[in-house]
Amino acid sequence: MQQRTLTMDGENPLGVRPIKGLLFSFSIPAIISCLVNSVYNIVDQIFIGQGVGYLGNAATTIAFPLMTIIMAFATLIGSGGSAYAALRLGEGRKREALLTLNNLLVIAIGLGILLAATGLIFLKPILTLFGATETTMPYAIDYTSIVLMGVPFSVISIALSNMARTDGHPRMSMYGILIGAALNTVLDPIYIFVLDWGVKGAAIATITAQFVSMVVLCYYFLRKGNMRFTRRYMKPVGRVWYKIFSLGISSGITSLVACIMQVVMNNSLVYYGNQTEITGDVALSAMGIVMKIAMILASVCIGFGIGAQPILGFNLGAKKYARVRHTYLLAVSIATGSILIGWAVCQLAPHLVLSLFGKENQTFTDFAVRCLRIYLGGIFCAGFQIVSTNYFQATGQPLKASLLSMLRQLILLIPLLLILPLFFGLNGLLYAGPCADIGSAVIVALFILPEMRKLNRRIAESQGPALAA
Template sequence: MNAKTVVKSAENPLGVKPIRGLLLSFSIPAIISCLVNSVYNIVDQIFIGQGVGYLGNAATTIAFPLMTIIMAFATLIGSGGSAYAALRLGEGRKREALLTLNNLLIIAIGLGVLLAAVGLIFLRPILTLFGATESTMPYAVDYTSIVLLGVPFSLVSISLSNMARTDGHPRMSMYGILIGAALNTVLDPIYIFVLHWGVKGAALATITSQFVSTVVLSYYFLKKGNMRFHKIYFKPVGRVWYKIFTLGISSGITSLVACIMQVVMNNSLVHYGNQSEITGDVALSAMGIVMKIAMILASFCIGFGIGAQPILGFNLGARKYPRVRQAYLMAVTIATVSIFLGWLICQTMPHLVLSLFGDENQTFTDFGVRCLRIYLGGIFCAGFQIVSTNYFQATGQPLKASLLSMLRQLLLLIPLLLLLPLKFGLDGLLYAGPCADIGSACIVALFIVPEMRKLNRKIQEQKEAAASLAA
């Protein structure tokens, strides 16, 4: 294959097709991909809850911060590579986009192997730090030690999924992840209930599914993509690595801060739960499920944010500012409406939602309902916050994006998790959620409103310049 044929000559639809159709065509597969990534954990938790019990679910909650760290690195390189490639494609610099794709694969493989090795070597100390107790440690070790073996596949599949959207094929991004999720859903009950492998079976189902997703997406970029893997571009390039990491840092920080938050949350749940009639293990298990439900709700906002990214980046690079503004406003509106509907379900039907995860323990169910209603009480603000943060990342403003990524969890939620329980005990952990959600949305508004005004000025200047030329 000649290098000149690696990129096809067809005009990129990001710069010409109607924004509404583009946003939906890119966002819906992104939402499904985000939901699928959540489903890997949710499906495990449902089947573990039914087949092992709440101690098994507590173990997956303990393992979740480690999985979040892995996701942080996958999101960092995947979103960074996608944002950089979209900007360069908008400028017509296709060779740079090809270098980005091939360098992204090198980074994902190397980083995946490194993370898996470190995690396995220090597994028990890490799980202890994340809140494992004497009763939950065996389950956590069984689950996490196996999941860590699939880390390289996880990083490659998530990275290539991001690049498929920038390549103009969001459905391929969705299919690659969806195939793995479907397989995970089939294998989970077989491994847990038929073969009686317990939490080990859930972990084996997960890594098998990640491997299949990696194969599907790799084949696309070998044989089908507009951008493709090619040996002449498969070499480390320092400037490309720098751009991938700097543009992706805000997304990586979001996930990494989520890990820190989860560690604080887990240890606080055990500490304050043991001081109440709830007990630490029950509190840990119930909140773990609520956090997974929050991931599902946030998937809609993240999906619209991710779907808008290549549209924003490409059109900014092409200096099509009206399309940039239209894409942002439309993404914010739809994301906000979607998460509001999810919030409404959690407030009105919490028992129905929690019943999916097992109901053998009434204390667990009662506390889970309170967690769902109170902790997620302000999540309706997430659409505005997430899409706005993604806007700064997509338009090449990593400093603002990084600051806003840290805002909710590091600057607001973690201090609230530490301070409110001193006065209100276990309830303080629950009320920290809505306080952080609403507070962060107000601060994000202070950044995005001036940005929209600046964008409006650029649009006006273009109109005046066009009118002057016409005259």
């Protein structure tokens, strides 16, 4: 009997099925997963705020940068392993892909334990660094110490979620995240309100959900996957580890840079906001909402970038260059069209968007509208930038992928956040957003255009003999 992800003649569908259908089948689960994570963060904050109060929400806010760093490492190995396995499957080297899956599991277990232990050992200094005060520290310790115990579950589930897409089962990746998010949403009110466990209850709900997600994905690779866990392939292989880390570093850098950017942004908003009638608290709160909106809009682009990765990697390995080009151009077009719609809504109906987050005083609303329109003024470029960065990662070009992943936030946005306010005050922080978005898109174009010309030459060369015949 053929594997369910293979065609009737035994070919991998990544190399033969129509690109449009493939791209949507891989991207939609990824988009749903990204959106679920974005919405889940908001829902989690609501439960904690109602059950514990602002100090409980402060605890989760303080813990967020630490969780972002952990997520960065998990995404690094997951996306790197997925990209390398896709390339090897495209070349017909299934044993190398199996080595990647099994070595990735070993890495995820070790990395998860290491991160959890480091966080618990240095918990108080870390929380102090991220803004804990004498008042919020007890809540932050209660929440973060429990969440850290579930880090191995989280790292393993994120890594295997990426591999499920490469294995030809993007829905399994979505199921793992959806099941965990749904369980967490159910357990939160039970643990917080019914059992009166406070922030500890929220943390326990989180690690319970992460454990269940891990079990679902592990079961898939034990019993259902085309690639499966095999003990003999779990022996560490140096070249596989190197490829996993080198190909995944761009994704890890993106998350780490986002953490640094958030720290710079928060401090700058408070400093320059307090120099105006708006105040730092209002500026910080308004930008927090705008960043959540940006995260939701970007989820669609990220989903198409993630969905395109296994298709790009497999077909490059199989030397099907026309399919590589078609996949990239289609993913860029759809991602750009999608975010253009979101950008237009933010520009034309900002009050409608902001009303989803509740009503505040007029000063807050006026600044939030201005913030939404200006800071997200260049977000229409995100589809092109995100898919292009993922292209270089999927096609085995980690240096370019790493550079481009750092481009928008580390190389452009952070310096702009520090420089523009010196001349334009609080408005300078808002204009830093579109300047970074448009500037990074121009630079990404300088990288991707030569790549498309190279693909065109390869397509012409591969078609040459056939045309001559």
